[in-house]
Amino acid sequence: METLRDMLEKTRGFLEIPILKLGGSPVTLWAIIQLVVLVALLFYLSGKLRTWTVEQFLNRTRMELGARQATGSIIRYTVIAIGFVVILQTAGIDLTALNVLAGAVGIGLGFGLQNIVNNFISGIIILFERPIKAGDRIVVGNVEGDVVRIGGRSTTVVTNDNITIIVPNSKFITENVVNWSHNERRVRFRIPVSVAYGSDVGLVERLLLEVAAGNPDVLEKPAPGVRLMEFGDSGLCFELRVWSTTLIHRRGLLTSVLNFAIYRTFAEHGVEIPYPRRDIHILGNRHNDQNVPLPKQELDNDQFP
Structure with missing residues (x-):
């Protein structure tokens, strides 16, 4: 029993040996251990507080998820700032003696940790402005x-x-x-469509509107619209404009579904979707005195439409 008591006394005496001085206050190894443990506990408890605030307390209100998370993060940072000051005073560290140290740390942050500080300040701005x-x-x-x-x-x-x-x-x-969802989750999609010259533009407009009306992810209000954008090299260029709130995170899916439906509908009603065509004229060999025409197999080559 006395041996254990002696060991505890020796350990206590070792931990209370001053390592350095801040101002007029000595800093012992025990104070440093106490500081590390309390800071770790502060970060752990502040994280638990943020989780409870977002998922339990604010979840009962009408605040949206983004606002709840922003509020929880701000509360956590405030608790960490206040708790860190209280921990320093509890550990017996004189805060006035940290002015020089804070200046040195500030210089170090300016040179070596500027990206981390920049991202941290940017995070605070995001939480307050909420872009x-x-x-x-x-x-x-x-x-x-x-x-x-x-x-x-x-x-x-x-x-x-x-x-x-x-x-x-x-x-x-x-x-x-x-x-895509800053103001509201309602976004307009633009689907380009080309049809051959000579097509019934009234029929094309009606078919495109029918395709849009038949898709459950397309809103009725605002109503879908069809625009004739330009006279292209190969055909008439239309644009189907639809609004959606359900597939803004999967825009490719909505575009693909509408394109499949447009292709099937056009095929059923005989509306031709054009493809680039080129007329190729092959001249005879000027150096051929006999003016012998080119072999027929060259004219029927698959590379020429």
Whole structure:
């Protein structure tokens, strides 16, 4: 029993040995261990608080998911800032003595950690201004997908291939961002369609509107529309314009379904979809005195339409 007590006394004495001084206050090994444990506990509890705020407390309100997550993140950062100051004082560290250290850390952040600080500040701006929010369909650079989480340093985006892409928050501040659902989840799709010259344009318009009306993902209001855009080289260029709220995250699917239906409908009503045609004139060999025509197999070559 006395041996255990002696060991505890020696351990306590070792932990209370001053390692350095901040101002007039000595900093011991015990204070450092206490500081590390409390900071880790602070981050853990603040994360639990954010989760409870988003999924339990704010879930009872009418706030949308993006607003709840933004509020939860702001609460977490506030708790971390206040808790860190309280922990420093609890550990017996004089905050006034950290001015010089803060200046040195600031210089280090300016040179070595500027990207991390930039992304963190950008994350705070995103949470307050909310140009994007969880659940939005966005395009930034070569990344397109749904925003699932906005963190302090980066934003998590999931593509249609179920691939998770971590995008630095500064990308959303410094680059052009396409947000398909910023105002509302109602987006207009433009489907280009070409028909041969001589086609009944009234019939083409009616068939395109019927195809749009028969698709459950196309909205009735605003109503679909058909526009004759230009007289192309090979045919008349129409554009079917439809609105949808259900497939903005899978635009290729809606375009494909409408194109399949347009092709079948045109085939049933005899509307021709043109393809490029070229007239090729083959001249005789000027150096051939006998003016012998070219062999027939060359004229019937499959490469000529």
